[in-house]
């Protein structure tokens with residue numbers, strides 16, 4: 001499709017996305033006029049913790065971008081935190097039906113973002129623990145600001161990162177580093193993340209990050225989108241197939257795990273600690 005035609009379609013999507021954002025407003029989508037690349041900004045105050053509503057909007061946004069054959073997407077945050085990960089309140093004293101929908105929607109978001117046909121970049125403009133890290137791991141390229149942290153720190157909450165969280169990290173930094181990171185619940189500083197390959201670039205500001213992200217996506221301009229996306233599928237297909245095959249068992253494991261007394265106690269203490277931190 002010619003770029004002018006494509007941009008016209010992108011603008012139509014943007015209009016729809018804006019209308020949608022106006023109604024719900026947890027995700028803002030702006031399509032760059034020149035490049036056709038969408039900047040997807042998470043904006044659930046205060047820390048973009050991923051609850052059912054935010055995940056649902058992310059899922060709808062990704063579906064819209066795929067349908068409109070997006071040229072690329074940059075995922076970032078409107079706040080100083082990229083994303084605080086899963087909303088702990090979705091797992092603490094949960095309503096079973098909501099918990100089921102919550103986890104299923106998280107799985108859908110992972111599948112859509114991990115297998116997106118268009119190029120994806122995470123512009124990590126603040127802390128990205130656990131589910132925040134997972135979102136960025138689904139992308140093809142990660143750009144991060146200094147003085148932030150990123151990692152799958154689930155063990156620090158007394159829970160275990162599911163196998164597809166672990167696989168997402170392993171595909172980026174390898175088995176050895178993933179095992180060390182997961183068993184300790186490590187949150188990498190920006191410098192540590194760069195060293196281990198968990199992120200690809202460090203930028204000083206979000207604006208610089210947006211430029212770099214556009215540059216990364218622009219680097220595919222001369223590559224056939226068909227060949228590009230099939231190559232991505234070749235590399236990621238095994239991980240996606242195994243997640244999809246195991247998703248019902250994964251859901252049941254999640255529901256059973258969060259009902260355990262010990263897990264509920266751990267989550268309760270973690271919530272208290274977060275609140276005390278704010279009061280101090």
Ligand SMILES: CC/C=C\C/C=C\C/C=C\C/C=C/C(=O)SCCNC(=O)CCNC(=O)[C@H](O)C(C)(C)COP(=O)(O)OP(=O)(O)OC[C@H]1O[C@@H](n2cnc3c(N)ncnc32)[C@H](O)[C@@H]1OP(=O)(O)O
Nearest residue numbers: 049084085086087088127129130131159162254257274278
């Ligand atoms: C085989 C296994 C199979 C199944 C396993 C079963 C279970 C495993 C399931 C899932 C894996 C879990 C994944 C997750 O993502 S769990 C979430 C992990 N997240 C964190 O540990 C981050 C916690 N937050 C922070 O460290 C800081 O908030 C942060 C550095 C992000 C920002 O700091 P800042 O100083 O800017 O803000 P705060 O004052 O700390 O927070 C403001 C406000 O927000 C509340 N908050 C923070 N994070 C969360 C969160 N993740 N969920 C809900 N609420 C959160 C915080 O309490 C404050 O609230 P309030 O006091 O009411 O203002």
